[in-house]
Amino acid sequence: MSITLADAIEFITLEADMLDYGQFKEWLSLYTPDGLYIVPIDPDADDYQKKLNYAYDNAEMRQNRVTRLLSGRAISAMPPAHTVRLLGRYRMLETDETKCIVRCAQMLTEMRQGRERYYSANVTFHLVKTDDGLKIDRKIICLLTSTEALTTVSYIL
Amino acid sequence: MTLLPDPASLVNEDRADGSIYNNALLYDMEMDRIFKRNWIWVAHRSDLPDPGSFITTFVGQHPVIVSRDRKGEVHVLLNRCRHRGATVCEHKSGKAASFVCPYHGWAYGQDGALRAVPQPKGYGDSLDKSKLPLVSLRVEDYNGMIFATFNADIMPLDEWLGPAKIWIDLFMKQGAGWPIKTMGEHKFTFPGNWKIQLENTTDAYHFPIVHKSFLDSVDNQTQNIFDFVEGDGFVEDLGNGHSVMVMIPELVDLEENLDAPIPERFQKLAEALSKDYPPEKVRQIVRAVGGSGFNLNLYPNVACSMAFFRVLRPLAVDETEIRHIAIGMDGGPEIANEVRLRLHEHFQGPLGFGTPDDSEAWDRVQRGALAGYNIDILLNRGLEHEAKRESGLLFSDVTAETGMRAAYRQWLTDMTCETAIEEAAQ
Numbered sequence: 001m002s003i004t005l006a007d008a009i010e011f012i013t014l015e016a017d018m019l020d021y022g023q024f025k026e027w028l029s030l031y032t033p034d035g036l037y038i039v040p041i042d043p044d045a046d047d048y049q050k051k052l053n054y055a056y057d058n059a060e061m062r063q064n065r066v067t068r069l070l071s072g073r074a075i076s077a078m079p080p081a082h083t084v085r086l087l088g089r090y091r092m093l094e095t096d097e098t099k100c101i102v103r104c105a106q107m108l109t110e111m112r113q114g115r116e117r118y119y120s121a122n123v124t125f126h127l128v129k130t131d132d133g134l135k136i137d138r139k140i141i142c143l144l145t146s147t148e149a150l151t152t153v154s155y156i157l
Numbered sequence: 158m159t160l161l162p163d164p165a166s167l168v169n170e171d172r173a174d175g176s177i178y179n180n181a182l183l184y185d186m187e188m189d190r191i192f193k194r195n196w197i198w199v200a201h202r203s204d205l206p207d208p209g210s211f212i213t214t215f216v217g218q219h220p221v222i223v224s225r226d227r228k229g230e231v232h233v234l235l236n237r238c239r240h241r242g243a244t245v246c247e248h249k250s251g252k253a254a255s256f257v258c259p260y261h262g263w264a265y266g267q268d269g270a271l272r273a274v275p276q277p278k279g280y281g282d283s284l285d286k287s288k289l290p291l292v293s294l295r296v297e298d299y300n301g302m303i304f305a306t307f308n309a310d311i312m313p314l315d316e317w318l319g320p321a322k323i324w325i326d327l328f329m330k331q332g333a334g335w336p337i338k339t340m341g342e343h344k345f346t347f348p349g350n351w352k353i354q355l356e357n358t359t360d361a362y363h364f365p366i367v368h369k370s371f372l373d374s375v376d377n378q379t380q381n382i383f384d385f386v387e388g389d390g391f392v393e394d395l396g397n398g399h400s401v402m403v404m405i406p407e408l409v410d411l412e413e414n415l416d417a418p419i420p421e422r423f424q425k426l427a428e429a430l431s432k433d434y435p436p437e438k439v440r441q442i443v444r445a446v447g448g449s450g451f452n453l454n455l456y457p458n459v460a461c462s463m464a465f466f467r468v469l470r471p472l473a474v475d476e477t478e479i480r481h482i483a484i485g486m487d488g489g490p491e492i493a494n495e496v497r498l499r500l501h502e503h504f505q506g507p508l509g510f511g512t513p514d515d516s517e518a519w520d521r522v523q524r525g526a527l528a529g530y531n532i533d534i535l536l537n538r539g540l541e542h543e544a545k546r547e548s549g550l551l552f553s554d555v556t557a558e559t560g561m562r563a564a565y566r567q568w569l570t571d572m573t574c575e576t577a578i579e580e581a582a583q
Contacts, residue, residue, distance in 0.1 A: 052341030074370035152513035
C-alpha cells in the first residue's frame with residue numbers, strides 16, 4: 001500500500017512539534033543517514049547543491065547545528081528563540097509503497113528578546129518508509145522572502 | 158531651526174560618543190556627507206557578464222541601475238524616470254536592450270540616453286531628449302570592483318584606494334588563476350547603525366568570544382588556524398578610512414607556500430581534483446578554496462572579507478542591510494566552487510553558524526549604547542603600541558582597533574568637510 005497523506009501529515013506534525021519544543025536531538029533521528037535539510041535562496045534552482053543556500057545540511061551539519069543550539073555557547077541562541085509553527089495546505093505530489101513527496105505551507109512566529117518576527121514558507125518533504133517508520137530524506141524550506149533580506153535565524157525552520 | 162550635532166565633538170582619536178549610533182540628525186548628515194560624496198561600491202565585474210547585463214542596487218539611499226552597454230562600458234544610472242520620477246527597472250538583475258518606464262512608456266538606452274517617448278507631439282518642439290537621460294553617476298573600477306559616486310570632484314578611484322589596491326590584488330588570487338565571479342549572496346538586516354558593521358570587519362578581538370560555537374563545529378586543525386588573536390597578525394591603516402586586518406599571515410598570498418601540506422578538511426577535494434589537474438595546480442586551487450587570511454575594509458561600504466564580499470547599506474539610523482556575497486573561480490572546477498559554497502553557508506548568512514552571533518552582538522551595541530548620557534565608546538585598543546611603517550602607514554597588533562580609528566578619522570574628515578557642508582546647505 002502506498003504511503004497515505006494521513007500517515008505523512010502525522011509524521012510532519014510530529015517533526016514540527018519537536019522543533020517548537022526544542023527536542024533537537026530527537027529531531028536528528030527523523031532523518032535518513034543521507035538526508036538533507038535545505039533552505040534555498042533560489043526556490044526555482046534545479047540543483048541546490050550547485051547553488052548558494054541559507055542552509056544545505058547533511059547529517060554532520062545537522063548534528064553541528066543542534067550541538068550549536070544546545071551548547072549555550074552561541075549568543076544568538078542564548079536564550080533561544082521560542083517558535084510556534086503551523087503547517088497546513090498539505091498535498092501529496094507522489095507516493096508509492098516506499099516513498100512519497102508532500103508539499104505544504106508553514107507559518108512560523110518567532111519570539112526572542114521582546115521581538116516578534118514571522119516567516120512563511122512553502123515546505124516540501126521527501127519521505128521514505130523504513131523499518132523504523134517514516135524518515136525524512138529531504139526537507140526543502142522555501143521561505144516566501146528567500147530572495148529578500150532576512151533577519152538572523154538561530155533555530156531550525 | 159534644529160541645531161545639527163557637531164561631529165567634531167563626538168569623535169576623538171581614541172573614543173566616540175555613544176550617540177553616533179542613534180542620532181537621527183547625524184545619520185542624515187552622514188548620508189549627505191559620506192554616501193553622496195565618496196566612492197561607493199556598486200558591483201563586481203562578474204555581475205555584468207555581457208553587453209546588456211544589468212543589476213539594480215543603491216548608492217547610499219539612491220536606487221541605481223548598473224548597466225553594461227553594447228560597447229562593454231559600465232554605467233551607473235539613477236533608477237528614476239526623468240518624466241515623473243517612477244523607477245524604470247524593478248528587476249534585481251538581467252539583460253535588457255532598453256529600460257522602459259512602465260508609467261508613460263519613456264524608453265532609455267543601456268547608457269541611460271532617452272530614446273523615445275510616446276506621443277511626442279504633446280510637447281511640441283519643447284522636448285529636448287538629449288537633455289533628459291537617466292542621471293549618470295561617475296563610475297570607475299579597479300580589478301573587477303566597480304564603484305560609483307555623485308561627487309564629480311572626488312579624487313580618482315585609483316588614488317582613493319591607494320595602498321588598498323595591493324590587498325585587492327591579493328584577495329583576487331582566490332580565483333586560483335581564473336577570474337573571480339560572484340556566486341550568490343546572503344542578505345539580511347540587523348536593527349542597528351551601519352558603523353557598528355563597519356567596525357566589526359576590522360575587529361579580530363571579538364572572534365574567539367562571539368564565534369565559540371562556530372569554532373566548536375570545525376576540526377582541530379581549522380580551530381588552530383582561527384586561533385589568531387595572539388598570533389603575528391596585524392591591523393594596518395591604509396588611509397582614506399580603509400584598513401586591512403591580517404589574521405592569518407600564512408594566507409596573505411595564496412600563490413606562496415604551495416608546498417605546505419593540504420589541510421585535512423580539503424583532502425577529499427584534493428583527491429577529486431587530482432583526476433583533472435597536476436599536483437601544483439591542485440595545491441593552488443585548494444589554497445584558494447580555503448580563502449584569504451585577511452579582511453580588507455574599504456570605507457565606507459564594502460569589505461573583501463577573507464573569502465567573500467561584505468557590503469553594507471544604511472537603511473535608517475538604527476537599521477542596516479548587509480550582504481555576504483559568495484565568490485568563486487569563473488571557469489574553475491565546479492567541485493571546488495561547491496566546497497566554497499558549503500564553507501560560505503557554514504559561517505555566513507542569517508542561518509550560518511557565525512553571522513547570527515555577530516548580529517546579536519551588534520544588536521546589543523545599538524540597544525546598550527542608548528543607556529545613559531555622555532558615555533564613551535572606546536576605540537583605544539592597541540593604540541599604545543601602534544607604530545608607523547616605513548611607508549608611513551600606522552599599524553598595531555591583530556586585535557588593535559587601528560582599523561576603526563582609520564575609519565573614524567575619515568568619517569570626521571568627511572563630516573567636517575566645508576564643501577560638503579555648503580553643498581548640504583543648498
